[in-house]
Amino acid sequence: MKKTVALLSALLLSLTALSGCAEKETLAPDVPTEGVGFSQDAEEAAPAPAAAAAAKDPSTIDVDLTKMSATMVYSEVYNMMALPDNYLGQTVRMNGQFQVYEGDGRNYYVVLIADAMACCQQGMEFVLGGDASYPEDYPDPGTEVTVTGVFDTYMEGEYMRYCQLIDATMTY
Known part of the structure; x- marks a missing residue:
């Protein structure tokens, strides 16, 4: 019995491995292939976020x-x-834990978002609109906040592209 199970397992594994070796690469018709991945010309192709934000209703x-x-x-x-x-x-609203990171010459304000198991976190940087100053206009680190702002990116150095919410508002 054990020999039969081992033989069938080996046969199934072989068939599975061989089925992945097709000569022709095909994708389902609904799988997008354009616009996926990193483009070095992204700065030229992307619309200006400030112009897009000004053209729409800010409450949307x-x-x-x-x-x-x-x-x-x-x-x-x-x-x-x-x-x-x-x-x-695009205008994005999110809630999570407020954190501040002191960098070289500036502070980075972040909303930390945990996954469902609370084992992993991702942070979204935000810049408050107006004349906000730290620590007067910000909550204590670790406070649950809701931040709404316009999604944007910026470069630090030649190769590092970061995401942030600009002209943001924050409630806590």
Whole structure:
């Protein structure tokens, strides 16, 4: 009996491995192939976020993460980081834990979003609109906050592209 099970397992494994060796690469007709991945010409192709934000009603929330489950929020934030050009100029609302990181010459203000198991976190940087100053206009680190702002990216150095919410408002 053990010999038969081992033989069938080996046969199944071989068939599975061979089925992945097709000569022709095919994709389902609904799988998008354009616009996926990193483009070095992204700066030229993307619309200016400030212009897009000015052209629409500021009270319209394009991506409201506050109404999603923890798993969906974590997944959507991952998508924002992986494909930021898809979100440029969109108004995003999210809630999470406020943190501040002191950098070289400036502070970085972040909403930390945990996954459903609370084992992993992703952060979204934000810049408050107006003349906000730290620590007077910010809560204590670790406070649960809701931040709404316009999705944007910026470069630090030659190769580091970061995502952030600009002209943001924060409630806590």
